[in-house]
Amino acid sequence: MIEHLELFFKSIFVDNMVFAVFLGMCSYLAVSKKVATAVGLGAAVIFVLAITVPLNWLLDQYLLQPGALAWADGSANGEGFSGMDLGFLSFIMFIATIATMVQLVEIVVEKFSPSLYNSLGIFLPLIAVNCAILGGSLFMQSREIETFGLAVNYGVSSGIGWFLAILAIAAIREKIRYSNVPAPLRGLGITFIITGLMGIGFLSFGGMLTGGEDETPSPEPTAQVEKIQTEDAKELAENTKIAE
Amino acid sequence: MGLLSKKDAKLITDPLADNNPITIQVLGICSALAITAELKASLVMGIAVLFVLSVGNVVISLMRNIIPSKIRIIVQLIVVAALVIIVDQVLKAFAFELSKTLSVFIGLIITNCIIMGRFEAFALANKPWQSFLDGIGNALGYAIILVIVGFFRELLGSGTLFGIPVLGDPIEMTGVYGLGYENNGFMLMPPMALIIVGLIIWVQRSRNKDLIED
Amino acid sequence: MAVNTDKNSYTIIFAVAMVVIVGSLLAFTASSLKPNIEENKRMEKQQNILYAMGVNGNEGTGDITFVSTDKVAGEFSTYIKEQLVIENGVAKVDDQAYLIDVKKEQAKAKNGGTRRLPLFIGEKDGKTSYIVPIRGKGLWDAIWGFVALDKNMVVQGAFFDHAGETPGLGANIKQRYFMDDFDGEKLLNDAGAFKGITVAKGNNDPKNLIKDDNEVDALAGATITGDGVSAMIKKDLKLYLPYFKNLK
DSSP states (O other), X not given: OHHHHHHHHIIIIITOTTTTSOOSHHHHHHTOSSHHHHHHHHHHHHHHXXXXXXXXXXXXXXXXXXXXXXXXXXOOTTSGGGGOOXXXXXXXXXXXXXXXXXXXXXXXXXXXXXXXXXXXXXXXXXXXXXXXXXXXXXXXXXXXXXXXXXXXXXXXXXXHHHHHHHHHHHHHHHHHTTSOOOGGGTTHXXXXXXXXXXXXXXXXXXXXXXXXXXXXXXXXXXXXXXXHIIIIIHHHHHHXXXXX | OTTSOHHHHHHHHGGGTTTOTTTTSOOSHHHHHHSTTSHHHHHHHHHXXXXXXHHHHHHHHHHTTTSXXXXXXXXXXXXXXXXXXXXXXXXXXXXXXXXXXXXXXXXXXXXXXXXXXXXXXXXXXXXHHHHHHHHHHHHHHXXXXXXXXXXXXXXXXXXXXXXXXXXXXXXXXXXXXXXXXXXXXXXXXXXXXXXXXXXXXXXXXXXXXXXOOO | OOOOTTOHHHHHHHHHHHHHHHHXXXXXXXXXXXXXXXXXXXXXXXXXXXXXXXXXXXXXXXXXXXXXXXXXXXXXXXXXXXXXXXXXXXXXXXXXXXXXXXXXXXXXXXXXXXXXXXXEEEEETTEEEEEEEEEEEOSSSEXXXXXXXXXXXXXXXXXXXXXXXXTTTGGGGGSHHXXXXXXXXXXXXXXXXXOOOEEEXXXXXXXXXXXXXXXXXXXXXXXXXXXXXXXXXHHHHXXXXXXXXXXX
C-alpha cells in the first residue's frame, strides 16, 4: 500500500512528466490556449497512459526482458528461449502498442459515443505523437516497476501529473491575455518562459521521496555485515577453491 | 541555387526562420530541452535528425499512395523506428565508437514529434523530392535553434564550448574567473533551456512583426 | 490503378504485410550483424576492465582513452591474471567470466535464481587489483561500470558508463574528473564495516582530498544519476564482501 502511495505522489509531483522530465512538451505548448481543450487532451492522455503502460509492462515482462521468454519452453538460467534477449525490439513494440491503442480507442469511441468523440476530436490522434506516452512506457521499463498493479498506478498517476500541468498552464494563459505582455512575447514566447519558471518551482519537489530505501541509515552496520560474513564466508571457506 | 526552382528553395529556407519547427510550429521541444546542456550534443542531435527526417520523409512520401489512412499513425511510427533501429545496429557493427556517441539519442529521435509532425504535414501529401527538401530544411531549422541554445547553456553554465574552456579555469581562478565571475550552474538545468527558447522567440518576433500572435 | 486504401480488407493485408516485412528486416539485420556487434562489445568490455585497473591510454588530464582495439586482446591476457565466477559462495576459475551479462544475472536473482558474480584479478607493476562489475539505474536508463579494488576494498580505479543519461549533466559520470575522484576512496569505514561510497553534494571537499570519508563530490544538476552511482556501488559491491573477507 505504502509503495503505491509513494509511487503515486512521486509520479505526479517529483517526476512530473512536464516539469521534471520535460516530456510531452509539444502538445502541452500547442494545445493549452483554453482550459476546456486542455482538460479534454489531459483526460485523453490519462486514459491512454493508463492503458498502454500496463500493456507494455506485460510485453516487457513476458517477451522483451532477458529471460522473459522462459514461459515459452519452461527453460531456465539462460538455456533455450530464456536465453534470448529481445530488448532491441522494445522501442518498436512499445510504439506499436501505443499507436494501435490510440487508433483503437479512436475507432471505439467514435462508434459508441459520438458526443465524447466530438469533444475529444482531433486530440486523440495527437496523443500518439505525445512523447510523454512513450516516455511513460520507457520509464516503466528502465525503472523496473515490479508488479502489474504498480504499472497501472504509474500509468494513471503520471497521466494525472501531465493533466495537472496542462491545466495549470492553460489557466495561466487565459489570465495572461489581460496582462500587458510585450507584443513579440505574446502567446508562445511567454508560455515558454512561464513553463521554465514553473519547472524551476517544481525542482523543489526533487528532494522529496528520492532514493528513500537507500538513505535509511543502518543503525548497526557492523552487525549487518557480520551476518553476511558469517553466513556466506563459512560456505565460502568450506567449498573454497580460490587459487590464491 | 541553380539546381532548385524558387519554390523548392523556399522549402529549405522557410523553416530556417519564418516557419521554424521549434519556435513557430512547436515541434521537437522535448529533445531541444534534454540535450542542449552541451554544444557538441546539440550538434550531433541536429545531424542525426537531419539524416532521419530527410530519409524518413522520402520513404513516407514514396508510400503515401498505399498507406491505409486508418492505420497511418502506426505505419509512420514503425517506419521511423525501424529505420533508426537498423541504422543503430549497423553502426554498432561497423562503427562502434560512433554508435556509442549516438546511442543516447536513439530514443529521443524516435519520440521526436518533429519527425511525425513533418510526415503528417508534408510527406503524406507531396512528392519524394519535395519531401526530401522539406526534411532537410526543417532539420536545419531545428538544428539552428539547438545550437544557439546549446551555445549559451554551455558557455554560461560550464564556461566551455565543445568541452574546451574558453573563460579560463574556475579552480585556478584564471581568465574572467579572476575578476570574480562564476559559472551559473543553473543554466545546465532544463528549465533554463525553455527560458532561452522563449527569449529566442522574443528576438525573432521583434524582428519579424508578422509572426506576432494576437 | 488507384487502390481503395480505405477498405478494411486492404488495411488488414497492408498491416500484415508491413509486420512481416519490417519484422523480417529487423530480425535479418539483428542476426546478420550479431557476430560483429558481439565482437565489438567483447572488446569494449575488455577495454573497460583494463581501464578500471589503470591500463589505458590516458595522457595528462585529457579525455578518457582506452587501450586500442587491435591491442586489447593481448593486453587483456597480459594484465588479467585470473577470472573468477563466484556462485553460491564457491569461486571457480573461468576464463570467459568477463562475458557474463550482469543485467541477466540481476534479473535471475530477482526471479529467485542464484546470481553468478564475476571477478577479475589483475596485476600491474606488482600491484594486485580485484575488478568487479556493477550495474544500476540512472535517471533515464541503465548505468554500469567496473571498480578496481585492492584487498582492503580501497578503490584503485573506476570506470562508469551509461545508456542514455543527459549530455552535459548525468552523462558526465563518464568523464575523467568524476571517475578519478574515486581513486583511493575506501568502501569500508574505520571499523571495517561495509559503507560504500556516496556521491554527495556539498560535502565540504570539492577537490576530493579527504579519502576516508566514503564520499566523492557530486555532479552539478545530476542528482538522480549520482544517487544511482552510489546505489549500484553499495548494492553490487556488497555482494563480494565475503570474498574480500576471505582474502585476509
